[in-house]
Amino acid sequence: MSNRNDHPWWESGTVYQIYPRSFQDSDGDGVGDLAGIERRLDHVAALGVDAIWLSPIFPSPMADFGYDVADYCGVEPVFGDLDAFDRLLAAVHARGLKLLLDFVPNHSSDQHPWFVDSRSGRDSPKRDWYIWRDPGPDGGPPNNWISDFGGSAWEYDAASGQYYLHAFLKQQPDLNWRNPDLKAAMLDVMRFWFDRGVDGFRIDVLWHIVKAEGLPDNPPNPYWRPGITERDRLIQRHSTDQPEAHAIAAGMRALADSYGGRVLIGEIFLPNDRHARWYGTPERPQVHLPFNFQLIENAWDAATLRAMIAAYEASLPPYGWPNWVIGSHDAPRIAARIGEAQARVAAMLLLTLRGTPTLYQGDELGIGQVDIPPDRVRDPQELRQPGIGIGRDRSRTPMPWDASPHAGFSTVEPWLPLNPDWPTRNVAAQENDPGSMLALYRRLLALRRAHPALAVGDFRLLEAADGVLAYERRDGDAVVRVALNLTDWERPMPFVGEALLSTLDAATSDVLRANEGIITH
Ligand code: NOJ
Ligand code: MG
Numbered sequence: 001m002s003n004r005n006d007h008p009w010w011e012s013g014t015v016y017q018i019y020p021r022s023f024q025d026s027d028g029d030g031v032g033d034l035a036g037i038e039r040r041l042d043h044v045a046a047l048g049v050d051a052i053w054l055s056p057i058f059p060s061p062m063a064d065f066g067y068d069v070a071d072y073c074g075v076e077p078v079f080g081d082l083d084a085f086d087r088l089l090a091a092v093h094a095r096g097l098k099l100l101l102d103f104v105p106n107h108s109s110d111q112h113p114w115f116v117d118s119r120s121g122r123d124s125p126k127r128d129w130y131i132w133r134d135p136g137p138d139g140g141p142p143n144n145w146i147s148d149f150g151g152s153a154w155e156y157d158a159a160s161g162q163y164y165l166h167a168f169l170k171q172q173p174d175l176n177w178r179n180p181d182l183k184a185a186m187l188d189v190m191r192f193w194f195d196r197g198v199d200g201f202r203i204d205v206l207w208h209i210v211k212a213e214g215l216p217d218n219p220p221n222p223y224w225r226p227g228i229t230e231r232d233r234l235i236q237r238h239s240t241d242q243p244e245a246h247a248i249a250a251g252m253r254a255l256a257d258s259y260g261g262r263v264l265i266g267e268i269f270l271p272n273d274r275h276a277r278w279y280g281t282p283e284r285p286q287v288h289l290p291f292n293f294q295l296i297e298n299a300w301d302a303a304t305l306r307a308m309i310a311a312y313e314a315s316l317p318p319y320g321w322p323n324w325v326i327g328s329h330d331a332p333r334i335a336a337r338i339g340e341a342q343a344r345v346a347a348m349l350l351l352t353l354r355g356t357p358t359l360y361q362g363d364e365l366g367i368g369q370v371d372i373p374p375d376r377v378r379d380p381q382e383l384r385q386p387g388i389g390i391g392r393d394r395s396r397t398p399m400p401w402d403a404s405p406h407a408g409f410s411t412v413e414p415w416l417p418l419n420p421d422w423p424t425r426n427v428a429a430q431e432n433d434p435g436s437m438l439a440l441y442r443r444l445l446a447l448r449r450a451h452p453a454l455a456v457g458d459f460r461l462l463e464a465a466d467g468v469l470a471y472e473r474r475d476g477d478a479v480v481r482v483a484l485n486l487t488d489w490e491r492p493m494p495f496v497g498e499a500l501l502s503t504l505d506a507a508t509s510d511v512l513r514a515n516e517g518i519i520t521h
Contacts, residue, residue: 006456007455008263009051010051010098010263010288010289010321011356012050012452012455012456013049013098013356013455014048014050014051014351014356014357014358014359014445014448015051015052015265015356015357015359016051016052016053016359017052017053017055017329017358017359017361018037018044018052018053019032019055019360019361019396020037020055020066021065021066021078021396021415022396022397022398022409022414022416023036023037023040023361023398023399024039024040024399024409025398025409025410025411025412025414028411029078030410030412030413030415031410032079032409033078033079033080033084034057034079034080034084034088035080035087035088037052037088038084038087038088038091040399040401041095041097043427044095044097045096045097046442047438047441048445048448048449049097049359049445050098051097051098051100051199051200051263052097052098052099052100053101053202053265054100054101054102055102056101056102057079057080057085057102058070058074058075058076058104059071059074059075059077060109061171063172063380064169064171064172064380065378065396066102067102067168068107068108068109068110068111068169068171068172069104069108069109069112070108070111070112070113071112072104072108073192073193085196086196089197098199098200098263099198099199100198100199100200100201101193101198101202102201102202102204103190103201103202103204104204105175105177105186105203105204105206105209106174106175106204106205106209107166107168107174107175108172108175109171110170110171110172110173111171114129114130115129115130115173118130118132118173121159121160122160122162128182129175129176129179130174130175131164131165131174131175131215132157132162132163132165133154133163133215134161134162134163135156135161135162135163141153141156141163143215143216143217144217144218144234145165145215145218145234145238145239146218146230146233147166147167147170147231148167148168148229148231149169149231149380149381149385150229150231150384150385151230151384153165153166153167155170165211167205169380177210177248178210178244183251187252187255190255190256194255194256194262199262199263200262200263200264200265200288201264202265202266202267202291203252203265203266203287206245206249206267206287207241207245207266207267207268207270208240208245209245210244210245211242212238212239212242215238217238218234218235218236218237218238219234220233220234220235221233221234228388229390230385241270246277246278246286249266249278250280250285250286252286252287253280257285263288264287264288265289265290265323266278266286266287267291268287268291269293272311272312273315275290275292275315276290276320279316279317279319281317289356290323291323292322292323292324292325292355293325293328293331294312295325295326295349296326296327296328296331296334300337300338300342300346302464302466302467302469302484309353309471321355321356322354322355323355323356323358324355324357324358325357326346326349326350326358326359326363327359327360327362327363327395328358329360329392329395331360332394333362333367333368333369333370334346334363335363335366335367335369336368336369336394340368340437341515342515343366343368344366344503344515345484345486345515345517347363347440347441347444348440348444348482348484348501348519349469349482349517351441351448351454352444352448352454352471352473352519353459354457354458354473361399362397362399364438364441365426365427365438366437367400367419370393370397370419370420371394372394372417377393378393378415378416379392393416396416397414397417397419398410398414400418400425400426401426401428402426402428403422403423403424403428407422407426408426408428435505440503443501447500447501447519451475451480451500452475452478453473453474453475453478453479454473454480454519456475457474457480458473458474459471459472460472460474462481465492465494467485467486467489467491468484468485468486468491468494469483469484470484470494470495478521480521481495481497481520481521482517482519482520483495483518483520484517484518485512485514485515485516485517487514487515488514490514491511492512493511493512497521499519499520500519501518501519502517502519503515503516503517503518
């Protein structure tokens with residue numbers, strides 16, 4: 001019989017994503033910071049997760065809120081400094097938790113000294129650290145590529161008469177990983193943080209980092225229609241998922257492995273077959289966990305989820321450990337998308353599937369829809385393509401800690417508004433309410449720790465009535481079964497067993513109540 005301890009921590013454990021701007025402000029500027037995170041570590045520890053991933057904390061002009069890095073080896077003054085980081089890391093480790101940083105290798109800020117140098121002229125020694133090209137034959141951009149945030153992916157630089165590539169904002173020029181010096185400099189960045197003691201990285205848009213030689217036009221997407229994001233007009237065939245990017249991921253992994261006990265989580269959006277390749281091979285592994293966003297991307301019904309889970313499990317190489325994500329600073333809040341009752345079922349699903357779960361801050365409180373007034377919109381993606389429902393501010397609102405002014409997040413008006421129900425939906429209120437979402441998350445995480453079958457056991461889908469998703473987790477003789485009712489109606493229980501936990505109250509019955517999830521053994 002296996003045991004949680006036979007698995008590396010990143011397989012048996014759970015990751016909690018903190019969006020530093022919105023966790024806890026400690027210096028009264030309305031923006032969260034590292035000292036604030038340190039102050040709130042008790043919440044993270046009490047939740048029962050194993051690791052924290054921090055969205056970028058590096059010096060940044062904040063055009064894309066930290067995903068535009070101006071110095072990979074420093075700390076943004078709004079968040080603190082390297083000493084504050086070292087204190088936070090020590091405090092995290094003292095609680096037996098791990099700390100992952102967000103590595104942003106595809107692009108830097110246009111304010112990064114490397115780009116300032118690169119832009120200074122065609123003779124700059126750093127010219128080739130970014131992707132510069134002459135204009136196309138008509139004097140326009142070198143190819144048809146579209147930025148993920150809308151508009152051409154090319155920006156003209158009049159001084160040198162060339163364009164530079166930016167997959168995201170023009171303030172985020174793409175780095176050229178085909179240049180050996182750039183590559184070496186970026187691996188040194190990873191060393192810098194590994195040497196400081198970080199336990200790994202979440203790697204931003206990893207599948208973007210190398211582009212096809214010759215930068216050919218991307219083909220049109222026949223399924224695009226107005227109203228969906230402009231990026232999807234084209235299929236990103238030549239701008240993403242190149243073989244050379246896999247080789248680079250393998251190099252990053254070799255570096256991580258040379259330290260031992262570190263983990264790499266790659267942000268990768270691809271269909272299963274291409275996605276699975278990012279594990280690499282046993283001889284030449286790539287990332288430990290290619291992020292799996294399919295719980296976010298798929299319709300919330302039992303049949304869809306069942307088929308998706310089966311296909312994902314089947315796509316994994318034998319040595320590939322699965323993982324699941326249900327929320328992030330980019331995606332709409334799960335409770336906004338499927339409602340609070342189903343968000344409880346979603347929590348049970350996330351924490352009982354086979355694979356490492358990543359939780360997003362605030363989802364443990366069931367924060368739902370937050371309408372951002374137009375004058376408070378900050379997300380550059382929303383500002384560039386308003387009105388099509390892609391705004392990311394609504395999942396980046398500050399953590400509501402208690403019912404004191406500004407929810408205990410800050411002493412001043414926060415940089416984004418709070419969830420409107422913060423006076424009642426906050427950590428302090430939910431801590432005292434056994435029926436709260438927070439109480440449910442804590443119980444689920446405790447159960448995962450108590451039952452190796454849940455943390456690391458095998459997985460098998462079970463037959464169930466329409467609208468019900470059921471599966472078994474098995475570790476040797478220990479069997480745990482899960483039944484999730486994704487409907488608003490009572491449904492038959494697919495199996496009998498002693499209830500360990502329900503998403504509703506403690507009472508159990510021989511049917512699944514509306515919106516009920518049950519774990520039995
Ligand atoms: C993915 C990040 O999660 C998102 O917030 C960011 O805007 C893009 N990558 C660009 O770095
Ligand atoms: Mg602050």
